[in-house]
Amino acid sequence: MIDVRVLFASLGTHGHTYPLLPLAAAARDAGHEITFATGEGFADTLRAQGFDPVATGMPVFDGFLAALRIRFDTDSPEGLTPEQLSELPQIVFGNVMPQRIFDELQPVIEGFRPDLVVQEISNYGAGLAATKAGIPTICHGVGRDTPDELTGSIEEEVGRLAARLGIDLPPGRIDAFGNPFLDIYPPSLQDPAFRTRAERYELRPVPFTERTDVPSWVTSGDRSRPLVYLTLGTSSGGTVEVLRAAIDGLATLDVDVLVASGPSLDVTHLGEVPANVRVEPWVSQAGLLPHVDLVVHHGGSGTTLGAFDAGVPQLSFPWAGDSFANAQAVAQAKAGDHLLPDAINSEAVASTAKRLLSDESYRTAAKAVAAEIAAMPAPEEVVRRLPEFAERRTN
Incomplete structure (x- = not known):
């Protein structure tokens, strides 16, 4: 196999960087x-994995501040209506962040001279930079396709940015810039229209973690009750109030509950938790999931796919973005259920979780999805095609 130089590029969040690492x-x-280009906060993780990291982009919060200045000439959202605030995401992800990444990748591409770029689907700036440089590119998905109004408005913004940069884009969806697409979502649960797109290649989603250790009490063999894993993700996938309601509901069941609070929630406001609940700031999700009987989460793609891969039923609280598409996929697979924001309370969490734990059909359905994932091509198989993709020079 011919060795090639490959530039991987993702937005600087766990949910957009970790899926590319396998x-x-x-x-x-x-x-x-x-060479791996993503947010500077991932530099140590990438070096530990033997990669050469390059810092690109900006924190999402900074992106929203920049969008406020562009759209409303202000540094504060105070006084803006919900309708005005709803205009910001497409500016952040379709203009501000792509422009920054496009600019920062120019010297990287010139210095590294990659034969191939692997562009994470939301990293439009990398796609624009690769297109401008005429470098063959493949797009790496991170979840289920969401051809909704927000996605459409983001892609319209990217199209306008491309025009300003003098870049001609192919017709149709902008997500992959007309390039081959690596799809990590179980094919039976992917959006039907997306499954028929040209040059879609399946890639098994492999959970990544920096460490695989889990709390010793999880694996000690002393537990006699089901284990429920509760997480609201590494981004703002919920609030302390939602976490408290979930804890209070789950604690009423005859289960052990492990809560991964994550970096985005201030759990000092949780107060005391019941005796059958343990709160950890971080846990190796990949290491934990094989020991879990139910996953209760925010609906993120990483946790949804991780639970599918482990064959574990799941209860999600979809709140924004692709969490609704993931909840739909879980329901379609009959591998779990979800509660919408206005329906989340301790009683609803308890009754739904109890049903998912007691009805074996949910676990059977989850294991069927796990078998489907196991049959997808492994990263080692897909890597054999990289030289073929790298030969597709556009200029």
Whole structure:
């Protein structure tokens, strides 16, 4: 196999960077030269995995501040209506962040001279930079396709940015810029229209974690009750009030509850928790899921796919973005259920979780999805195609 230089590029969040790491590791192990461009907060993680990190982009919060200045000439959202605030995401993800990443990747591309770019689907700036440089590119998905109004408005913003940069884009969806697409979502649960797109290649979603250790009491063999894993993710996938309601509901069941509070919630406001609940700031999700009987979460793609991969039923609280699409996929698979924001309270959480734990059909359905995932091509298989993709020069 011919060795190639590959530039991986993602937005600087866990949910957008971690899904690319298994393919990057497989490419590294196959002898390819890898540079990984993402947020500076991931530099230590990337170096520990043997990658050469390049800091690009900005924190999402900074992106929203920039969008406020662009759209409303202000540094504060105070006084803006909900309708005005709803105009910001497409500016952040379709203009501000792509422009920053496009600018920062110019010298990276010139210096590294990659043969191939692996662009994470939401990193439009990388797609624009690769297109401008005429470098073959493949788009790496991170979840279920969401062809909703927000996605459409973001892509319209990207189209306007491309025009300002003098970049001609192919017709149709902008997500992959007309390039091959690596789809990590179970094919039976992917959006039907998306499954028929040209040059869609399946890629098994492999959970990534920096460490695989889990609390010793989880694996000690002393537990006699089901284990419920509760997380609201690494981004703002919920509030302390939602977390408290979930804890209070789950605590009424004859279960053990492990809560991963994550970095985005201030759990000092939780107060005391019941005896059958343990709160950890972080836990290795990939290491934990094989020991879990139910996952209760925010609806993020990483946790949804992780629970599917482990064959575990799930209860989600969809709140924004792709969480609704993920909840729909879980319902379609009959592998769990969800509660909408206005329906989340301790009683609803308790009754729904009890049903998911007691009805074995949910676990059977989840295991069927796990078998489907196991049959998808592994990263090591897909890596064999990288030289073929790299030969598709556009200029």
